[in-house]
Amino acid sequence: MKIYLAGPDVFLPDAVEIGRRKAEICTAHGLTGLYPLDNSIDLTVSDASRQIFCGNEAMMDHADAIIANLTPFRGAGAxxxxxxxxxxxxxxxxxxxxxxxxPATYADRLGRFMDVTTEGGRLVDAQGLTVEDFGLVDNLMMIHALELHGCPLVTPAAQPVDVWHDLAAFETCVRMAAARLIAT
Amino acid sequence: MKIYLAGPDVFLPDAVEIGRRKAEICTAHGLTGLYPLDNSIDLTVSDASRQIFCGNEAMMDHADAIIANLTPFRGAGAxxxxxxxxxxxxxxxxxxxxxxxxPATYADRLGRFMDVTTEGGRLVDAQGLTVEDFGLVDNLMMIHALELHGCPLVTPAAQPVDVWHDLAAFETCVRMAAARLIAT
Structure with missing residues (x-):
């Protein structure tokens, strides 16, 4: 089973090393990790971003599964x-x-970035836009997609000190993917 | 042609009215707009978020096309x-x-929210994570997906005063979808 390893990990200073560690964890569980190409394309060519897209899409088409890192990125959401x-x-x-x-809910987390208040029974942000308040970790489309197209979102009991380098929750996903492989 | 009308519009105080206006614009161009169910599900039931997901996914499966509102939402990205x-x-x-x-580039827009600096030739955010710097309006995966699976992202020449209610760029998308319908 080939697994596409999606995440903002590609933006970390040690992106290549993280990809290598993630692929090793996959190998240890009998799976093959495919890491996006963002850091292996020549960025000086004029169509670099398009090459990255096409490479990543081909890699996704080739994979059997995805493990996405939905850790909040530059704000309250993934x-x-x-x-x-x-x-x-x-x-x-x-x-x-x-x-x-x-592991915080989206509504609680958003409160770290801006005032979240109740207005006429709705939870709203500083702009007056509704804040999803279903007790979910992120937008309902991603959370329920995981339940219905794979496995429920994995979160640690408590936020690790280094959210970008702690791979325990990632490894739980790999175990779940490997169990699925054995089952089918 | 049935078009799924995706966007954070569903979070606006006048979400239902915006959906009605968008659907009317579709009708005027001979198309059918399908607006997400976020505001028509009984939110007091325990599985409301799941019902919204399943309804939206069924609506997407039923649609021929999507027009997504990628206007930045609670931060620099869509x-x-x-x-x-x-x-x-x-x-x-x-x-x-x-x-x-x-219409700003992602890198320029991010600078409104946090310090963006150059470090060892890379553009980085306040956390030291790479900032995509391809002159694109948002993450390369969405921008190139549109080019390769439909039409390039539509942006106005200048940001309208009311980014959540100005539907000129939306109507341009509807025109492009209608032209596609005539062509096929």
Whole structure:
């Protein structure tokens, strides 16, 4: 089983090393991890971003499953680039897994970034836009997609000190993917 | 042609009215707009969020195309829930269109929210994570997905005063979808 390893990990200073560690964990469980190409394309060519997209899409089409890192990125929610890939894989009917290293609910987490108040029975943000208040860790589309197209979101009991390098929740996803492989 | 109308519009105080206006614009161009169910499900039932997900997914499966509102939402990037739906529709090989009412590049926009600096040739955010610097309006996965699975992202020449209610860029997407319908 080939697993596409999606996440904002590709933006870390040690992105290549993280990808190597994630692929090793996959190998240890009898799976093959495919890490996005963001850091192996020549960025000086004029169509570098398009090459990255096409490479990543081909890799997703080739994979049987995705493990997406939905740890909040530059705000209260997951990285949109990663979420695009999760949606794409759900649409391709691949097996979908994900983790977030922040177990707080979306509504609680948003309160760290801006005032969240109740207005006429609705929870609203500083702009007056409704805040999803279903007790979920992120937007309902991702959370329920995981339940229905793979496995429920994995979160740690408590947020690890280093959310970008702690791979315990990631490894739980790998175990779940490996169990699925044995079952089918 | 049935078009799924994705966007954080569902979180606006006048979400239902915006959906009605968008559907009317579709009708005026000979298309059928399908607006997400977030505001028509009984929120007091225990599985409300799951009902919304299942309803939205069925609506996407039923649609021929998507017009996603990628206007930045609570930060520098698009709403992850909307981006999930764009990815899902690309995966289903539906026709993909989107607009953003903020024409700035992602890197420039992020600078409004946090310090963005250059470090060892890389553009990095306040946490030291790489900032995509391809001159694109948002993450490369969405931008190139649109080019390759539908039409390039539509942006206005200048940001409208009311980014949540100005539907000019949306109507451009509808025109492009209608032109596609005539062509096929």
């Amino acid at each position: 990285d949109p680039g990663t979420v695009y890939e999760l949606g794409y894989m759900a649409g391709r009917r691949k097996f979908c897994l994900a983790y977030s290293n922040d | 709403d992850p829930g909307t981006v999930y739906e764009l990815g899902y529709m690309a995966g289903r090989r539906k026709f993909c269109l989107a607009y953003s009412n903020d």
